[in-house]
Amino acid sequence: MPKPQVREHPAAGVPGLPVAVLCLLLIAAAVAMFVAGMPAQPLMWIGGIVVLLVALAIAAGLTVIAPNEARVIQLLGRYTGTVRTDGLRWVNPLTTRHRISTRIRNHETSVMKVNDIDGNPIEIASVVVWQVSDTARALFEVDNFVKFVSIQTETAVRHIATNYPYDAHTDGHLSLRENADEITERLSAEIAARVESAGVKIIESRFTHLAYASEIAQAMLRRQQAGAVVAARARIVEGAVGMVDLALQRLSEQEVVELDEERKAAMVSNLMVVLCADHATQPVVNTGTLYQ
Numbered sequence: 614m615p616k617p618q619v620r621e622h623p624a625a626g627v628p629g630l631p632v633a634v635l636c637l638l639l640i641a642a643a644v645a646m647f648v649a650g651m652p653a654q655p656l657m658w659i660g661g662i663v664v665l666l667v668a669l670a671i672a673a674g675l676t677v678i679a680p681n682e683a684r685v686i687q688l689l690g691r692y693t694g695t696v697r698t699d700g701l702r703w704v705n706p707l708t709t710r711h712r713i714s715t716r717i718r719n720h721e722t723s724v725m726k727v728n729d730i731d732g733n734p735i736e737i738a739s740v741v742v743w744q745v746s747d748t749a750r751a752l753f754e755v756d757n758f759v760k761f762v763s764i765q766t767e768t769a770v771r772h773i774a775t776n777y778p779y780d781a782h783t784d785g786h787l788s789l790r791e792n793a794d795e796i797t798e799r800l801s802a803e804i805a806a807r808v809e810s811a812g813v814k815i816i817e818s819r820f821t822h823l824a825y826a827s828e829i830a831q832a833m834l835r836r837q838q839a840g841a842v843v844a845a846r847a848r849i850v851e852g853a854v855g856m857v858d859l860a861l862q863r864l865s866e867q868e869v870v871e872l873d874e875e876r877k878a879a880m881v882s883n884l885m886v887v888l889c890a891d892h893a894t895q896p897v898v899n900t901g902t903l904y905q
Contacts, residue, residue: 614810621749621812624686624694629675629701636675639668674706683748685711695748713748717816722767724822727774729789734826737774737789739797740819741766741804747812755811765807766818773800779825793820857884 643665650657676684676696684696687709696702697715704710721740729735743762745751751758774789777796781788787795797818805815825834861877 614807617747617750617754617810617812619692619749619753621695621747624684624696624704626696626698626702626704629677629703632671632703633675633701636668636672639664639671643668670706671703672706674703674708676702676704676710678702681714681716683713683715683745685713685748685752687711692749692753697748711752713745713751715745715748717742717744720763720766721821722763722770725767725771725774726826727771729774729779730776731778733779734828735774735779735789736822736824736826737770737820738822739766739770739800740821741801742816742818743808744814744816745812746814750810750812758811758813761811762808762813766804769800769803769807773803779823789820789823793823796820853885857881860884 643661646657646661646664650661678684678696678699678701680699682699684702684704686693686696686704688705688707693705693708695713696704719740719742722738724736724738726734726736741762745758755761773796777792778786778788780790781792789796797820801815801818804818808815857880861880
């Protein structure tokens, strides 16, 4: 983004309450001159008109500013400053005053269909919390800072989504589904860089919708289920191997039975079948020797 040509600075102004009292006094003086000039004293009438016009001209500079609101002041097209102090303020009555809200705002993007880094179509949406930090840049650097934030936010969301996979298939890699906090921090930083020239500060960003596109959702669901089954099987086998090893050690330490290599192999095979089977095993009573 190009460097901003204008930056916010305070505008010259004074508290408005004393000026308002002065205007009321001038208006009262003008009314008194009108009354004193009746019925045939034109100079008093002219003086009253002049005083009234002066009071109205001064009153034109009074500006009411609400909390979390600012006035950007322009004099003959040139930026002269910003008034952020809430209450009744008085500025040069010849200036033009633009109202800018500095309240915290939300922008929620629409659900967008993009391709992740693996080329899988996904649906993604986010919400961004932002605030105007520089009123001069917000008003003069872009045509419409609200629309500017909206477009740049959607652009950043698309860019972030194309740089990461929906699911990480290897350890140590970030994914949109599993590492949302880390990725939204990067999203906030990218949006902040894009809208900085417009005088906007990004407070937070979050994903509000994240899913595979409908055309591949079923296939990806089956892949996720298969991955879960494989992970569960690996965990079961790991536990079963430990239990078999513990059983052999206990039998050997306590000298319950002496097993040669063939008997150990048969025992390991039976225990692994019992521990890793999906269904309950059916016991077989052996009435002969171990080798039958």
